[in-house]
Amino acid sequence: MSGMETTEKTERRWFANGAEQFCWGNWPGEEESVLFHQGSGDTLMLNPLGEFLLKRLQIQQLTHAKLTASASDYFEIDNDSELAEAVMASLRTFRSLGLVISDTL
Amino acid sequence: MARRLRGDGLPIKIGPFWINLRSIIPDLLRHIAFFYAQYETAESERFIDFHITLKNSGGLRRWVKPQANFLLDEYAPFKPLPYVHAFAMFEWGLNWCIATTAHHYLIVHAAVLEKGGQGIIMPGTPGSGKSTLCAAMSLRGWRLLSDEMALLDPVSRAITPVPRPVSLKNDSIGVIRRFSAGAEMGPAAKDTAKGTVAHLRPSLLSIQKASITCRPHAIVFPKYESESRTNLVKKAKNRALMEIQENAFNTHILGKEGFDAAKSLIDGCPNYSLQYSSLEDALITIERILDDAEVTA
Numbered sequence: 001m002s003g004m005e006t007t008e009k010t011e012r013r014w015f016a017n018g019a020e021q022f023c024w025g026n027w028p029g030e031e032e033s034v035l036f037h038q039g040s041g042d043t044l045m046l047n048p049l050g051e052f053l054l055k056r057l058q059i060q061q062l063t064h065a066k067l068t069a070s071a072s073d074y075f076e077i078d079n080d081s082e083l084a085e086a087v088m089a090s091l092r093t094f095r096s097l098g099l100v101i102s103d104t105l
Numbered sequence: 106m107a108r109r110l111r112g113d114g115l116p117i118k119i120g121p122f123w124i125n126l127r128s129i130i131p132d133l134l135r136h137i138a139f140f141y142a143q144y145e146t147a148e149s150e151r152f153i154d155f156h157i158t159l160k161n162s163g164g165l166r167r168w169v170k171p172q173a174n175f176l177l178d179e180y181a182p183f184k185p186l187p188y189v190h191a192f193a194m195f196e197w198g199l200n201w202c203i204a205t206t207a208h209h210y211l212i213v214h215a216a217v218l219e220k221g222g223q224g225i226i227m228p229g230t231p232g233s234g235k236s237t238l239c240a241a242m243s244l245r246g247w248r249l250l251s252d253e254m255a256l257l258d259p260v261s262r263a264i265t266p267v268p269r270p271v272s273l274k275n276d277s278i279g280v281i282r283r284f285s286a287g288a289e290m291g292p293a294a295k296d297t298a299k300g301t302v303a304h305l306r307p308s309l310l311s312i313q314k315a316s317i318t319c320r321p322h323a324i325v326f327p328k329y330e331s332e333s334r335t336n337l338v339k340k341a342k343n344r345a346l347m348e349i350q351e352n353a354f355n356t357h358i359l360g361k362e363g364f365d366a367a368k369s370l371i372d373g374c375p376n377y378s379l380q381y382s383s384l385e386d387a388l389i390t391i392e393r394i395l396d397d398a399e400v401t402a
Contacts, residue, residue, distance in 0.1 A: 023364045025371075027342045034346045036364040041357030043350035043364075045343060 012102040014091055015061040022058055022099075026051075040098045049075070050090050057100055064088060106142065107134045114156070116147035120256070120267030120315050122203065123151065128159040128191070130173055132292075136192035139291055140270045140304065143312050155202045159191050177202055186297075193294045193302045196272060200253055203267065204354040210256040210265065211359060211366040214352040217250035217264050218242045223322035223395050224264050226255050226374075228352040231299075234329025234381065237277040240305045241384040242391065244285040249311040250319060259359065259366035262373060263318035268311040270304035278303045284384055323394050324349075324376045327387070335386040337379050337394075345376035 016022065018039050025034035033051040036043045046054070052074055053067060062070070068087045072079035094100040109115040114127035115137070128134065155177060162172040162185045172185035175198040182201060186194045204212055215228040216239035225242075229235030236252055243249040250266035257264055270291065273281055278301065281288050289306040326340060326348060349367045350356055356363040377394070381387035 023361050025343060025346050025364075025368050030341050030343045032343050034343050034350075034368075036350065036356070036361075038360045038364075041360075043347060043356070045347055 011063070012104055013061050013063055014057055014067065014100050014102050016054060016057040017099055017101050019058040022054065024051075024055075035099075037097075037099055042097060044097070049086060050094075053087065053090055054094065054099065061103075064091065067091075106138055106146075110134055110137060114158075116151060116153060117141055118145040118147070118315075119199070119269060120251075121265050122154045122207075122267070123147070124155045124157055124199065124202075125153045126157050126159075126195075128195075130159055130161070130188065130191045132189060133159055133173075133191040133195055136195065136291060136304075140306055143309055154206075155199070157195070157198065157202070159195055159198075161188070190294045190297050192291070192304075193272075193297055196270065196304070199269070203254065203256075207256065208355050208358050211259055211356070211363045211370075212354040213255040213257060213349055213367075214253070214354065215255040216252050217255045217266075217319075217321075218247040219250060219319040220247050220395060222319060224250065224319040225391060225394065226264070226321050226324045226370075227327050228255075228324070228348055229327055230352070232329075234277075234327050236271055236273055237280055237329065238327050238381070238384065238387055240271045240273060240277070240281045240288070241284055241388060243271065243305070243308060243311065244281070244288055245388055248314055248319075249307045254354070257321075257366055257370060258318075259362050262321065262366070262369060264321060265318050266311070266315045268307045268315050270306060273303050273305060275300040280384070281305060321370060321374050324370070324374050325379050325391065325394070326377065327379045327381065329382065330380050331382055333380050333382045335379070335381045335383060335390050337377050337390050340376040340378045342371050342376060346371045 021038040023036040031048055033046050035046055052071060056070055068084045069079055071087060072083060111129050114125040116123055116125045158176040159173050161167050162174055171188040173188050173191040173194055174181055174185045175183050175194050213228055215226050216235050217224055217226050227235050239252050249268045250264055252271040255264055256267060291304045293301050293303040295301045346367060
């Protein structure tokens with residue numbers, strides 16, 4: 001793991017890029033959600049983790065560590081390195097799509 | 106008609122749009138005479154949505170491998186095409202005019218047909234068999250609202266018709282000729298960017314009822330698979346919404362309003378995937394959708 005990644009995990013704060021620009025489509029019994037982001041004009045299908053992360057960041061700016069802990073509580077799974085990696089991978093993907101922005105505390 | 110096309114232009118009402126068309130290209134004049142003779146035209150000056158001219162390329166291209174240019178007002182959005190493709194160019198160009206300007210609708214790349222007041226929306230990517238199925242349905246009494254684009258009112262969810270010739274490509278041309286002896290087809294344009302293209306004339310009923318909107322009853326995502334048996338399955342709403350978004354021309358312009366309209370459409374209709382190879386079987390299956398909104402083949 002590079003020093004850069006460690007810095008991102010421990011010190012960066014993440015937030016939604018235009019929280020009011022997220023439009024959601026969810027239906028009971030369907031695991032994946034549809035997100036339309038008005039800013040980018042993109043429509044994406046998200047797994048439950050991706051949906052959870054973005055909806056949390058719409059409400060609140062959070063560090064990677066706090067997001068991971070929050071996901072661990074919500075999904076009732078261990079807060080381990082596997083989850084941390086999955087959260088970071090999602091955040092990087094979302095950042096590349098212009099859905100989230102990271103800042104430094 | 107030909108005299109006016111050659112002169113100041115012929116105003117033609119196509120669905121909710123008035124176009125003024127000018128051209129001296131003989132193939133296009135024949136195309137208009139064959140396909141648009143039954144459409145409403147205007148004698149006097151009126152508001153025109155699209156001033157379209159198809160004209161010869163200048164210079165040497167008037168004589169050597171002559172080409173046609175499509176102009177909206179004085180703007181040429183496309184590269185010239187061979188002269189013999191002028192009528193296909195007109196139809197494609199008109200699609201572009203509507204898709205790039207009519208943003209009071211959510212515009213979805215889809216065929217729309219109606220029977221008994223119930224509309225079936227059939228989104229489809231090229232090669233899905235959408236136009237072939239649309240042509241077959243229109244030849245069996247369904248009212249054609251569009252072969253190419255669903256114009257959805259974002260608020261009322263009504264579909265506004267824009268009935269025009271059904272564009273058939275390659276093998277579909279022969280399939281529809283064999284399907285119905287009553288299919289009135291124009292000449293084929295060969296070696297276009299989409300292969301061989303020919304058009305099917307819409308029914309007189311479709312043209313006469315072009316001002317009557319319809320409510321969507323179901324969304325059917327067709328997929329032609331050679332040698333397959335007809336298979337209709339319910340489609341998850343999230344997958345259906347993704348496909349509507351992918352087939353929509355202007356969600357990026359309409360933003361939330363467009364997304365909400367697409368979502369409302371999905372919420373308000375059952376959604377199906379239809380795999381087919383037999384037009385006859387596919388038609389029977391779609392008729393059953395009208396009788397019962399929750400059917401499987």
